[in-house]
Amino acid sequence: xxxxxxxxxxxxxxxxxxxxxxxxxxxxxxxxxxxxxxxxxxxxxxxxxxxxxxxxxxxxxxxxxxxxxxxxxxxxxxxxxxxxxxxxxxxxxxxxxxxxxxxxxxxxxxxxxxxxxxxxxxxxxxxxxxxxxxxxxxxxxxxxxxxxxxxxxxxxxxxxxxxxxxxxxxxxxxxxxxxxxxxxxxxxxxxxxxxxxxxxxxxxxxxxxxxxxxxxxxxxxxxxxxxxxxxxxxxxxxxxxxxxxxxxxxxxxxxxxxxxxxxxxxxxxxxxxxxxxxxxxxxxxxxxxxxxxxxxxxxxxxxxxxxxxxxxxxxxxxxxxxxxxxxxxxxxxxxxxxxxxxxxxxxxxxxxxxxxxxxxxxxxxxxxxxxxxxxxxxxxxxxxxxxxxxxxxxxx
Amino acid sequence: xxxxxxxxxxxxxxxxxxxxxxxxxxxxxxxxxxxxxxxxxxxxxxxxxxxxxxxxxxxxxxxxxxxxxxxxxxxxxxxxxxxxxxxxxxxxxxxxxxxxxxxxxxxxxxxxxxxxxxxxxxxxxxxxxxxxxxxxxxxxxxxxxxxxxxxxxxxxxxxxxxxxxxxxxxxxxxxxxxxxxxxxxxxxxxxxxxxxxxxxxxxxxxxxxxxxxxxxxxxxxxxxxxxxxxxxxxxxxxxxxxxxxxxxxxxxxxxxxxxxxxxxxxxxxxxxxxxxxxxxxxxxxxxxxxxxxxxxxxxxxxxxxxxxxxxxxxxxxxxxxxxxxxxxxxxxxxxxxxxxxxxxxxxxxxxxxxxxxxxxxxxxxxxxxxxxxxxxxxxxxxxxxxxxxxxxxxxx
Numbered sequence: 001x002x003x004x005x006x007x008x009x010x011x012x013x014x015x016x017x018x019x020x021x022x023x024x025x026x027x028x029x030x031x032x033x034x035x036x037x038x039x040x041x042x043x044x045x046x047x048x049x050x051x052x053x054x055x056x057x058x059x060x061x062x063x064x065x066x067x068x069x070x071x072x073x074x075x076x077x078x079x080x081x082x083x084x085x086x087x088x089x090x091x092x093x094x095x096x097x098x099x100x101x102x103x104x105x106x107x108x109x110x111x112x113x114x115x116x117x118x119x120x121x122x123x124x125x126x127x128x129x130x131x132x133x134x135x136x137x138x139x140x141x142x143x144x145x146x147x148x149x150x151x152x153x154x155x156x157x158x159x160x161x162x163x164x165x166x167x168x169x170x171x172x173x174x175x176x177x178x179x180x181x182x183x184x185x186x187x188x189x190x191x192x193x194x195x196x197x198x199x200x201x202x203x204x205x206x207x208x209x210x211x212x213x214x215x216x217x218x219x220x221x222x223x224x225x226x227x228x229x230x231x232x233x234x235x236x237x238x239x240x241x242x243x244x245x246x247x248x249x250x251x252x253x254x255x256x257x258x259x260x261x262x263x264x265x266x267x268x269x270x271x272x273x274x275x276x277x278x279x280x281x282x283x284x285x286x287x288x289x290x291x292x293x294x295x296x297x298x299x300x301x302x303x304x305x306x307x308x309x310x311x312x313x314x315x316x317x318x319x320x321x322x323x324x325x326x327x328x329x330x331x332x333x334x335x336x337x338x339x340x341x342x343x344x345x346x347x348x349x350x351x352x353x354x355x356x357x358x359x360x361x362x363x364x365x366x367x368x369x370x371x372x373x374x375x376x377x378x379x380x381x382x383x384x385x386x387x388x389x390x391x392x393x394x395x396x
Numbered sequence: 397x398x399x400x401x402x403x404x405x406x407x408x409x410x411x412x413x414x415x416x417x418x419x420x421x422x423x424x425x426x427x428x429x430x431x432x433x434x435x436x437x438x439x440x441x442x443x444x445x446x447x448x449x450x451x452x453x454x455x456x457x458x459x460x461x462x463x464x465x466x467x468x469x470x471x472x473x474x475x476x477x478x479x480x481x482x483x484x485x486x487x488x489x490x491x492x493x494x495x496x497x498x499x500x501x502x503x504x505x506x507x508x509x510x511x512x513x514x515x516x517x518x519x520x521x522x523x524x525x526x527x528x529x530x531x532x533x534x535x536x537x538x539x540x541x542x543x544x545x546x547x548x549x550x551x552x553x554x555x556x557x558x559x560x561x562x563x564x565x566x567x568x569x570x571x572x573x574x575x576x577x578x579x580x581x582x583x584x585x586x587x588x589x590x591x592x593x594x595x596x597x598x599x600x601x602x603x604x605x606x607x608x609x610x611x612x613x614x615x616x617x618x619x620x621x622x623x624x625x626x627x628x629x630x631x632x633x634x635x636x637x638x639x640x641x642x643x644x645x646x647x648x649x650x651x652x653x654x655x656x657x658x659x660x661x662x663x664x665x666x667x668x669x670x671x672x673x674x675x676x677x678x679x680x681x682x683x684x685x686x687x688x689x690x691x692x693x694x695x696x697x698x699x700x701x702x703x704x705x706x707x708x709x710x711x712x713x714x715x716x717x718x719x720x721x722x723x724x725x726x727x728x729x730x731x732x733x734x735x736x737x738x739x740x741x742x743x744x745x746x747x748x749x750x751x752x753x754x755x756x757x758x759x760x761x762x763x764x765x766x767x768x769x770x771x772x773x774x775x776x777x778x779x780x781x782x783x784x785x786x787x788x789x790x791x792x
Contacts, residue, residue, distance in 0.1 A: 012405075133400070157762060235626070244727040247760050249720055251647055260761055324645055328724060364643050366553060366562050366570070372710050375480050378443040 015047050016396040019079070022057065023104055023392075024210070027078040048077055054246025056083045056103070079103050085146050087136070088387035088396075089129060090153045090195070093170045093222075093291060094118060096129065098136050099384030105205070105392065107381065108278065109140045117170050125171060126181035133186060149189040149386040149394040152178060155222070157244070162192045169222065169258075169291075191391055195219065196243075196342075197234055198386030200227020203339050203376060205389055216335045218326075222291060223258075224266040228333065234390075246270065246285045248328060250321045258290065267280025268321040269351075271297055271344060277314050278303075298370060306349045312350065319351030322386055330359070330367050338369075341376040348375050410435055410790040411443050413598045415475070418453060419500055419788075420606070423474040430567060442472055452479045452499070467505040475499050481542050482791075483532070484783035486549045486591070489566045489618075489687060490514060492525065494532050495780030501601070501788065503777065511568050520625045521567060522577035531580060547783040548574060549594045551618070553640070558588045565618065565654075565687075587787055590626055591615065592639075594737075594782030596623020599735050599772060612731045614641065614722075616740025618687060619654075620662040624729065625662055626662040630786075642666065644724060654686065664717040665747075667693055667740060673710045674699075693742060700746045708746065714745030719754025725762050726755075734765075737772040744771050 014037070021036040022028060028036070034044045051057045062074045071339060081102045089098035095118050099110040100189060112176055113132060119127060133150065136142075141217025163176040183190040193201075200217035203209055213232050219225035224246030228235040246266035247259055254263025255273065267273050275292040278284060278300055303311040340348065352375075359369055410433070417432040428441045447453045447751055455578055458470045477498045486493035490513050495506040509528060516524060529546065532538075552564025560573040561598060579586040580614060589597075596613035599605055609628050624631040630746035631639060641663035650659025652668065663669050671688040674696050683692055699707040701780030714763070722734060736744065748771075 228632070230626075242728065242730045244760060248724040249758060252716070252720055252754070252758075261758055263758070264512040320648070324648055328644045331643040332638065332728065334638045334640075356772075358648070362645060362648075362659070364640060364659055 002098050004363055011047070014043055016050070016393070018044065018047055019050070019056070019103075019396045020081045020390075022077060022105065024266075027060065027076040029074050029076055033077065045305065052077075054083075055080055069379070077338055081106070083146065084148050084395075085142060086148055086151065086388045086391040087133065087142075088151050088198075088384040088391070090141060090383050090387070091117065091168070091170050092155050093128075096132055097171075097380075097384065099381065099383065099389035100130065100136075100142065101385070102138060103392075104133075105385065107385070109136075110381075110384065111136060118172055120171065122176045122178070122181065125176065126178055126185060128186040129178070129182055147188060149191060149391045150182065151187060151391045152182070152190065152192040153195050153383045154192060155195050158192055158194050164192065173278055187393060189391075191387075191394055193387060193390055194225065194227075195224025195383050196381045197227040198390065199225070199341060200229055200386065201234060201389045202382040202386030204229050204342065205385070206376075209337060209339070212336050214333065214335045214337075215290040216329055216338045218322075218338065218340045219342035220269065220340060220347070221342040222271050222320050224294065224344075225342070226329075228335075230333075232258045243346075245329070248325055248396040250324055265321050265325045269318045269325075274300065274314060274318055274347070277317075278311060281310055281314075294343065296313065297343075301346055301350065315347060315350035319354030322351060323355040324362060326355070326359045327362035330363055330369065334367060336372065338373045339376045339380050340373065341382070343380075345378050397471065397535045399622065407443070408420055411447070411787075414440070414443055414447070415452070415499075415792045418473060418475045421553045423456065423472040423627050425470050427749050429473065448473075450479075451476055477520065479503070479542065480544050481538060481792075482544055482784045482787040483529065483538075484547050484549055484594075484780040484787070486779050486783070487513065487525075487564070487566050488551050491566075493530055493776075493780065495777065495784065496532075496536060496538065497781070497784035499788075501779070501781065501784055505532075506777075506780065507532060507567065507752055516567065517569065517575065518572045518574070520792060521572065522574055522581060525574070525578055526581040528683065531558060545587060545639055545787045546578065546582060547593050547787045548578070548588040548747030549779045549783040550587065551591050552586060554588055554590050556581075560588065575765060585781075585787075587790055589777050589786055590621065590623075592621025593623040594779045594786065595621070595668070596625055596738055597630060597785045598778040599623075600625050600781065602772075605733060605735070608732045609730045610733075611728065612725060612734045613727065614718075614734065614736045615738035616665065616736060616743070616746065617738040618667050620665050620740075621734065621738070622725075624731075626729075641721060641725070644721055646720055649783045661717050665714045665721075665740075668742070670710060673713075674707060677706055677710075690742075693739075697742055697746065711743060711746035712750040714743070715750030716740065716754045718747060719751040720758060722751070722765075722769065723758035724764065726759055732762060735772045736769065737778070739774050739776075741771055 017037040018033055021033055026277045030044050030048060034041055052059060057077050058080050060076045062310055073219035081104050086101045086105040088099040095112060097112045100108045102108050108113055154165055154168050155170050157166040159166045163179050165171060167174050169252055179190045179192050196219040199219045201322050203217050204215055209215060215229040217227040220279050225241045228243045247264045249263045249270060254264055255267035257264035257267035271292050272290040275296060301313060407732055413433040414429055417429055426440050430437055448455060453473050453618045454476050456472045458472050477500050480499040482497045484495045491508060491510055496504045498504050518722060535759035536680045550561055550564055551566050553562040555562045559575050563570050575586045575588050592615040599613050600611055603610060611625040613623040613690045622640045622641035637735060643660045645659045646661050646664060647659045652658055652661035653663035667688050668686040671683055671692060696707060
């Protein structure tokens with residue numbers, strides 16, 4: 001049980017609730033805020049006064065519409081969109097993507113830089129990220145006093161307690177303690193999360209999903225990632241390298257996985273695996289670091305689209321593997337919703353049928369997945385949006 | 397995020413912390429209680445005074461030992477073991493086991509009754525349990541005013557929000573809303589949990605495990621169950637039928653499982669599966685409801701023990717299947733400890749080697765299981781002890 005002993009802690013939690021309600025609903029009267037947060041009028045008044053004083057929210061007298069009820073004009077509260085900013089830093093193989101969000105979670109500026117990341121050691125990487133961040137702050141005239149934190153969204157495995165990177169295809173070496181290194185350099189709070197967890201938070205912020213308490217996001221792409229939301233909270237504090245869905249097993253002694261093992265789901269379903277399997281049959285252009293490009297993957301979809309049966313079989317197998325993996329997720333978590341996204345959803349049309357068939361055949365009789373599993377179109381901004389939401393949750 | 401708005405809620409949580417500390421450590425001075433609970437001296441004094449007044453704890457003047465420090469004698473607090481009782485009701489196939497625990501979690505009385513459960517409908521089952529409970533209360537002269545609650549420990553699948561039984565081999569039919577029915581009859585709070593969750597709570601109360609935050613208990617036996625403790629709390633609120641480890645998949649199109657599916661871990665590892673596989677080869681006595689007796693299972697162990705290679709192979713296969721299942725558990729949860737218990741640990745000597753080998757071969761490189769997976773000898777009291785701890789958590 002989490003210890004609840006500190007009244008300051010309660011006030012912080014209530015303050016976050018109020019900010020989050022304004023974020024979701026836009027402008028609200030104090031009485032509406034009380035309704036959404038279930039806080040007493042006294043608490044709402046006290047906290048909103050503080051937030052007004054700090055310039056985080058402002059009051060607006062709403063003029064009554066013609067025919068409106070007579071009485072004193074209603075006061076609506078709303079977040080001051082210039083009061084706080086959050087910077088997401090997406091670290092991928094030889095690419096750093098920056099995205100600045102405001103307190104409403106809207107994207108204010110972004111930039112993607114191609115640079116060699118994979119040969120840098122821990123210090124070099126911290127220095128590089130720091131300098132990229134400083135340039136971005138200067139270029140976009142970000143008020144440093146209003147920058148609440150930096151968030152590293154990393155393709156790969158995050159260490160326990162969010163200290164750094166345990167393993168990532170984007171970097172060389174293991175156990176890179178980037179959080180402290182970057183925090184020392186930038187003099188700002190730094191957070192870190194796996195990219196699939198960022199996706200889960202971003203998807204869970206969508207209007208149609210935000211009230212779903214038990215939610216799974218699957219990220220298809222180079223690897224196969226997963227983010228799990230249980231009782232409304234991201235499952236991440238348990239330890240390093242959890243919800244590694246891509247490395248659950250399809251079968252003993254199966255295909256070679258990049259993790260060194262065999263038979264992992266990812267070894268059939270990741271871009272590199274599909275491309276590798278297709279390369280065994282077709283004379284395909286070589287791909288870099290087992291990292292086929294989007295264009296190369298699109299070309300495989302076109303083959304399947306044009307009726308090529310061998311390519312269709314490879315996608316079918318990937319769908320079967322995903323279906324069995326999802327059956328395990330259903331048995332272990334029975335989530336209300338499983339949303340599949342990531343760059344790999346480009347293949348969804350070709351894997352969907354086998355996936356659904358295998359999932360249905362391997363479900364427990366008291367589970368059902370009608371309306372549970374669905375695709376969400378991929379947008380590469382989603383990782384950054386999720387990271388911004390994570391920084392907000394930690395700093396509101 | 398759970399809402400923390402109510403000061404009464406905080407007081408309740410603090411009160412639980414104090415009772416739980418006394419349960420674990422026996423007699424404690426107020427200053428020691430403050431140390432274990434991290435509560436302020438004022439809070440400790442206020443709550444312990446209330447508990448003394450209610451007769452739940454009592455004070456004792458501890459006489460100083462010869463040579464002890466001079467000053468006023470220390471006051472030690474301790475739980476009054478006659479202040480509160482908890483009744484666990486274990487529902488198995490044609491057997492009801494009752495166990496009465498006191499506030500310290502010690503067993504005060506217990507009784508096991510053989511009776512036909514599997515042909516009873518919802519009302520008949522509630523009536524039967526109620527009458528069994530009433531007889532037990534009368535027979536053991538339990539003070540009803542001190543009985544804090546009843547807990548149903550059920551072999552099978554529990555509904556969301558702990559309302560009743562979704563499915564169980566012990567009963568006929570599905571969706572039995574026993575919690576409300578029994579609560580109406582007994583006029584007491586009634587709780588319900590899957591037997592593997594009870595085992596997880598009981599194991600997690602052991603001194604060597606109680607400080608482990610992320611903990612998995614595997615229950616081998618007729619079926620294969622799992623209890624998951626995340627951040628110190630049992631993972632059970634998410635929905636019905638979660639952590640169904642026995643129905644995660646070893647392989648597509650594998651052995652027939654009693655759930656109706658194929659290839660489930662349980663279909664190789666459950667008592668019924670091992671007995672069924674052995675029956676394909678040996679001329680074994682028939683077993684009831686695919687429910688081989690302990691004696692029948694022991695006989696299979698003796699075959700393996702005596703060097704019978706075919707029986708050894710069946711156990712090896714069961715171990716391989718368990719190893720792959722545990723590899724999936726490691727990938728998804730990376731727990732600090734996985735403890736294997738349940739009546740099926742009788743087979744542990746014969747499945748252990750293949751299990752460890754398969755688990756090691758299928759781990760992610762940044763995971764390790766040295767010292768993580770271990771066996772805990774089975775004692776059938778454990779389910780009841782876990783259920784008593786669950787009632788205590790809910791009613792302290």
